[in-house]
Amino acid sequence: MAASVLWAVLLAGLTWWSVRHDPPTVxxxxxxxxxxxxxxxxxxxxxxxxxxxxxxxxxxxxxxxxxxxxxxxxxxxxxxxxxxxxxxxxxxxxxxxxxxxxxxxxxxxxxxxxxxxxxxxxxxxxxxxxxxxxxxxxxxxxxTGCRPADTGYADLSPGYAAGPELTAALRALGRPVPTDPTVVAAPCPTGEPARTVRVAAGTGPVSLAPLAPLGAVVLDRPDRYAFRTGRVVVLADATGDQLRLAASTGCAG
Structure with a gap:
């Protein structure tokens, strides 16, 4: 009986220590x-x-x-x-x-x-x-996979204007510049944020050729065109019913 009591006390002590000191294993x-x-x-x-x-x-x-x-x-x-x-x-x-x-x-x-x-x-x-x-x-x-939900999720994207690169692309295509673009951000390894500013630019067929003078060509396809100016790459996507434009600012270095 004494051995059983001692074992129970030892097991309880090890459990208490493990809960407070061992990192989660799964x-x-x-x-x-x-x-x-x-x-x-x-x-x-x-x-x-x-x-x-x-x-x-x-x-x-x-x-x-x-x-x-x-x-x-x-x-x-x-x-x-x-x-x-x-x-x-x-x-x-x-x-x-x-x-x-x-x-x-x-x-x-x-x-x-x-x-x-x-x-x-x-x-x-x-x-x-x-x-x-x-x-x-x-x-x-x-x-992340399914986890105990001890927090919600607040995106890193504050409100942000379309920016000069995206504005120039919209104007070249004859599309209005919206005042409420969608913004998504993520932290670069160096700390500053990478971000994408995205807008819907209307329906209807469109030629992406007017974007050619705006920067260095990164991708040139009839339905997708991308150009770079500095750290910003502007992507025009005409693959769906809605023309979409996105300006993404990458990480430095």
């Missing part, structure tokens, strides 16, 4: 508040790795109601970066980004179902994925 033990800053910084790392490519940040997706366990609800955050390329150049972008990501992420590109796919681990069980969405479009995503 994703389900790590709340969303731990994962959100990791995910935000991972997006900034992707932007820095893209360098001179055309890209735009996609709106964050914050989903509530997922199941951490059969008895506990949670929430997840997914952030992303879209990279339009010339068809056939998708693998080169994925390989280049994989080489430029931190060594500790273990980034690699493999062929899955006939298409290249990048996988990496940004830490804190935050997964980084890069895949070919369609010919000429690569999408990078950063996902």
């Amino acid at each position: 994703k389900e033990q790590r709340p969303l508040s731990q994962a959100v800053p990791v995910a935000d910084r991972a997006v900034g790392r992707l932007v820095a790795a893209l360098g001179e490519d055309a890209w735009e940040l996609t709106p964050p997706r914050f989903d509530k109601g997922c199941r951490v366990t059969p008895l506990a609800d949670g929430a997840s955050l997914t952030r992303g970066v879209d990279v339009p390329v010339a068809p056939g150049g998708e693998r080169a972008v994925l390989d280049r980004v994989a080489r430029r990501l931190p060594a500790g992420w273990g980034a690699g590109v493999a062929t899955e179902v006939g298409r290249p796919r990048l996988r990496a681990d940004a830490g804190e069980f935050v997964a980084v994925d890069g895949r070919v969405v369609t010919d000429g479009l690569v999408r990078f995503s950063v996902a």
Whole structure:
């Protein structure tokens, strides 16, 4: 009996010490508040790795109601970066980004179902994925997975004007300059924010040729055109019913 009591006391003591000192060992033990800053910084790392490519940040997706366990609800955050390329150049972008990501992420590109796919681990069980969405479009995503929802998600994007580069592109295409663009941001490795300012520019067929004089050409396709001026890359996307323009400011260096 004495041995049983001693064992129970020892077990209780070890449990108390472990709860207060050992880090969580599985994703389900790590709340969303731990994962959100990791995910935000991972997006900034992707932007820095893209360098001179055309890209735009996609709106964050914050989903509530997922199941951490059969008895506990949670929430997840997914952030992303879209990279339009010339068809056939998708693998080169994925390989280049994989080489430029931190060594500790273990980034690699493999062929899955006939298409290249990048996988990496940004830490804190935050997964980084890069895949070919369609010919000429690569999408990078950063996902926390379902976590205990101890926090909401406040995007890093304050209100921001269209900016001179986006304004010039809209005027060249004969489109009005909106006063309420959508802004998405992420922290660069050096601390300053990378950001995308996005606007919808109306319907109807449009030639993107008037954008040619505005900067150095990054991508030239009939339905997508991108040019760079300084750290800003402006992307015009006419693939859908609505013409979209986005001006993205990358990381310094």
